[in-house]
Amino acid sequence: MSLFKEITELDKLLHEPSRLAIMTALSNCESADFIFLQRLTGMSKGNLSSHLSKLEEANLVEIQKSFVGKIPNTNVSLTKEGLKAINEHWEKLEELRNGSKTWKPEHETKAL
Amino acid sequence: MSLFKEITELDKLLHEPSRLAIMTALSNCESADFIFLQRLTGMSKGNLSSHLSKLEEANLVEIQKSFVGKIPNTNVSLTKEGLKAINEHWEKLEELRNGSKTWKPEHETKAL
DNA sequence: GAAAATGGTTTGCAATGCAAACTAGTAGTT
DNA sequence: AACTACTAGTTTGCATTGCAAACCATTTTC
Secondary structure (H helix, E strand, C coil), rough: HHHHHHHHHHHHHHCCCHHHHHHHHHHHCCEEEEHHHHHHHHCHHHHHHHHHHHHCCCEEEEEEEEEEECCCEEEECCCHHHHHHHHHHHHHHHHHHHHCCCCCCCCEEEEE | CHHHHHHHHCCHHHHHHCHHHHHHHHHHCEEEEEEHHHHHHHHCHHHHHHHHHHHCCCCEEEEEEEEEEECCEEEEEEEEHHHHHHHHHHHHHHHHHHHHHCCCCCCCCECC
């Protein structure tokens, strides 16, 4: 029972599909740039920009702005906190999925 | 690459934490009543009610209203469509998680 | 040097999650 | 029989958020 209560407290910052994709991708590389993330997720620039800002504000990613030649480049990487958060998030999801197989129906609820 | 694009197209109806919990729970029993789902998820009645309505409108769950003695009872079960949808959703999530381990970083992106 | 492309950010709107307020009926209690 | 409290939900309204269109600054192309 308690397992399920936790899922509704899932960090929405991480759970939102686009950000989940971004964070998951970043958890498997050292860093990735804006354009790469855009192609990866298929998001519009504006959308991606605002999602990254949110992740940055929450201290889940670090954003390094620089110039590659004369072109601005935005490079994103997970913070320690961010890496921990995304890993824990996936664990929680796994628990939800597996937990549902073992909970016991009660009173009016009919078991399978 | 294409894998990630798909994740941003995740059905938000299913992905929202509360509904994900509801649907996952229902996928493992024949049916469950309103109060049970409320305790399971820890949601307020109002919130649960509106989520269930959404799932019903999308034809993912079936809602049977009846009286148990003199007390109204709302019983919820997955439709065939709903069962298929929640199973496919979990598969997509799994693909996202596993897929991220195999994608190849490109150009400016630095590999781990 | 005008037009189009690159690499983003800001703005504004439509949609959504959430709880407070409400509805409708039941159960005690005095 | 009138009043209070509880059960089982639904509706309403607000604050938040995801999203793309519009915008900005620079660079490349024709």
